[in-house]
Amino acid sequence: MSAAPPVLIVGAGPTGLNLALQLARRGVPVRIVDRAEGPGTASRAMAVQARTLEFYRQLGFADAVVAEGVPIPAVRLREGGEEVARVSFHDLGAGESPYPFVLAYAQDDHERLLVRELARAGIVVEWGTALAALSQDGAGIRATLSRGGAGEVCTPASLCGCDGAHSRVREALGIGFPGGTYDQLFYVADARIAGGFHEELTVNLGAHGLGLLLPVRLSGMQRLIGLVPDALTSHPGLSFEDLRPGVEALMGIRVEAVRWFSTYRVHYRVAERFRAGRCFLAGDAGHIHSPAGGQGMNTGIGDAVNLGWKLAETVAGRADPALLDTYEPERIAFARNLVSTTDRAFRALTGPGLGGQMLRTLLLPHLVPALWGFAAARKAMFDTVSQVRIAYHDSPLSAGRAGRVRGGDRLPWAGDPDNFAPLASLAWQLHVYGAGRPGLAEEARRAGLPLHAFPWTGAAREAGFSEGAAYLVRPDGYVALAGPDSEELMAYCGRWGIAAKP
Incomplete structure (x- = not known):
């Protein structure tokens, strides 16, 4: 080397x-x-x-x-030992990504x-x-x-x-x-559960406890995560056996074997x-x-x-x-x-006070299923958790707007024909949806940029593109420049010294 x-x-x-x-x-x-x-x-x-x-x-x-x-098909909410709700993750982000799910x-x-x-x-x-x-x-x-x-x-x-x-x-x-460190002590374990493999994420809610059960591997292991009771946080040599009675009661499971166990505190x-x-x-x-x-x-x-x-x-x-x-x-x-944002969510969900207890036992079991009935709520959740919403609007690399697409946005996925396929080149490129302006192909040639033309479809409209507008796409799949005219495109390439990939 x-x-x-x-x-x-x-x-x-x-x-x-x-x-x-x-x-x-x-x-x-x-x-x-x-x-x-x-x-x-x-x-x-x-x-x-x-x-x-x-x-x-x-x-x-x-x-x-x-x-x-393991694609997670759904999340189940349990409170007081009983299932109170189940919300499906099936095609949660359908139409927004080639991967409309959460993967374990x-x-x-x-x-x-x-x-x-x-x-x-x-x-x-x-x-x-x-x-x-x-x-x-x-x-x-x-x-x-x-x-x-x-x-x-x-x-x-x-x-x-x-x-x-x-x-x-x-x-x-x-x-x-x-930053800082939260007071609560957490446990994490990979275990085999009696009764077979659970592909769903199970959130177990209690006034004084919180426990997650989710799939780890196709081999059948499950991940257990939860709060260590205050009475045990100072226990020397804390092991899963010390927690077993409370964990099994909260989650409604029987643990047959533990492959890995650890405790940790969360930092921000x-x-x-x-x-x-x-x-x-x-x-x-x-x-x-x-x-x-x-x-x-x-x-x-x-x-x-x-x-x-x-x-x-x-x-x-x-x-x-x-x-x-x-x-x-x-x-x-x-x-x-x-x-x-994760700090606010974490404090609310794990808080030991009355507010945290009410959130876990009263609000979440009823609020989540109600919100899940609205397509806008499901989309907002997927966009946030999946990270497709991450944008760089304030970056000096980002400029312009055409349709609903702004410079700095992740390139929206338009489905079939697949506008993500050209991103495999790992290079700067121009996209156009529908008939582009006269001379665009020549501008792309002079700038050394490959031009990918896609038909104008309902999916392209739904994704937020503007018919005929050009989009300069970065090598990481983010839109750098939306709707530029010829002068703007050449000036941008000149400013950043963008040259064609050999």
Whole structure:
């Protein structure tokens, strides 16, 4: 491995592996190191959202992920030991994404798949390799790596810290990580349940308890998550057996075997910056928050996709280096908003006071089924949880509006014919729905942009496109420029130094 690669990635969890894949698939040499001896062995993060699957589709392995995971068909609400409601997730986001569902996919399986995909791209993770020291100055970056007691100096052009909540990269850069920790202690377990495998998500609500049951693997394991009773939070050597009576009573199950058990406290923090010079933070190194909505891992993967294409374009000389200045404002704004919203939801749902008890035992069992009857409520829920609603309207990369589509929006999916298929090129491109203006093809040729013309259909109208309008689409599938005329398009390409991908 080169001691001076264009990019060094520290941390080989889902964020780091995705960042390495984004770079490798675009032909950028990269080194990725991790202090662990290999991929994780516990299920940990579970939910893979639709937007993440859309990114994986661009890389060609979304179908493999879906095949190994478990689509969750419904959520059941239980209160006081009785089922009080069931809401279907079937085709929850139909018409909005090729993946209109929530997928359960254990993180250890997920990581092994990403490692295999990375190896196919010619990159091998350097396990058992830790970042011992990091500094940067006008001359560049100097990273000291430690493996088996031996040290090595690496001088990458850029360095990315994807090394988790206790990030060595963040600490070395002196970037603050403000936030706090919730008082409640949680347990998590992967277990086998008597009576067979449950594919549905079950939310068990109680005045003094909260417990989730969801599928982990096709092999039949289930994930149990819940609050540790206050009386047991200081119990030395707390095990699942200490919790078993309360867990089984609340969830109405009998646990036959426990494969993995742990306790944890939930933190909420966002780094003060996501960039320092030529060093960047992504994933848990930059933000951690409550698990509400299954957003954490997917947000880190979103960071990796955003940063990956921008690094690749600048390394290859296909874009102005100022492109990298847009990474932090685009992703830190979303991270701050996510921490704020998940914090409110988490406090309301887990609060020990009367308000929390009423929410769990009275409001949720009746409010959720009532709201589920409205298509707008189901759409809002899918758009938020699936992360297809994430937009970069305030980014300097975003401009214009045509129809309901604004610069900064995720490119809406228009179904058949599939307007997401061209995104597999991982390149800038122009889209038009219906007959475009005269001369558009020649403008695209002069700008070095592939032009993809789609018929004007009811689905395109429903997705929010304007008939005949052009849309400049970024390599990550977001609309950069909506409805530009010829001068606006050429000026935009000139401003950002956008060049054709060879």
